[in-house]
Amino acid sequence: MLGLCSVTFSDKRVSEVVAIAKEAGLDGIEWSAKAHVKPGDWRLAFETLRECRAAGLTIPSYGTYYTVGSYEDFDVILQTAEILEASAIRVWAGEEGSVETSDEKRQAIVADAQRIAKLAAKNKQSIHFEYHRHSLTDTPESALQLMKEVDQPNVFLYWQPAESLTVVERVNSFRQLAPMVSTLHVFHWKDYNHRFPLEDGKTEWQQYIQIAQSQTPMPNYLFEFVKDNDPAQLITDVAAFKAWLIAESK
Secondary structure, three states, X not given: OEEEEHHHHOOOOHHHHHHHHHHOOOOEEEEEOOOOOOOOOHHHXXXXXXXXXXXXXXXXXXXXXXXXXOOOOOHHHHHHHHHHOOOXXXXXXXXXXXXXXXXXXXXXXXXXXXXXXXXXXXXXXEEXXXXXXXXXXXXXXXXXXXXXXXXXXXXXXXXXXXXXXXXXXXXXXXXXXXXXEEEEEEOOEEEOOEEOOHHHHHHHHHHHHHHXXXXXXXXXXXXXXXXXXXXXXXXXXXXXXXXXXXXXXX
């Protein structure tokens, strides 16, 4: 499944994001809880689902910014995701790096992850940790430890290339985590403010694709952080990526 993270176009309305994803030839949209569909906004959630259905798009996931370990109300997130028909819910593994996180705080994050995973399981939903700095998934080793400690069948990882690592280190980190990765964020950049056409990262992404396509089930791909936030660039990036997928499948 190829989709779009709606936060990529956070300045656009739901209807505009839907139109962009459809024109780019994508299969679905992960809706951002910050930029577009806030938890508890039932009317907008129903309208967003309606617009996606009309455009032939699915909603594979709900991109929340829930900080695991906060023990905040998670039911409203689950209910919003249910209205969106999003079975996957993206969350953050704390708000400090693995080195800075105390043992006590780590235990709280693990316990909260188990709590929300069990709540999600009742709705046949799953929990997915964002692979990111300033969290317990900032390194492959810490992410693996977290997954082992949480030990719930409906908990998975997202993965994206970490800007602080070399390409070799990125590839190795993905290879380590691939069996637990449900979704890859697709982009090519130096950092948030320096983004490039995906084609410039062809040789790097071909390595990720090769690893991803060997997994069962194969992960989803969600496009994010397009150069200049340009819809036309997204179309170009998606076309290039599809060509790489086809080449790998031969």
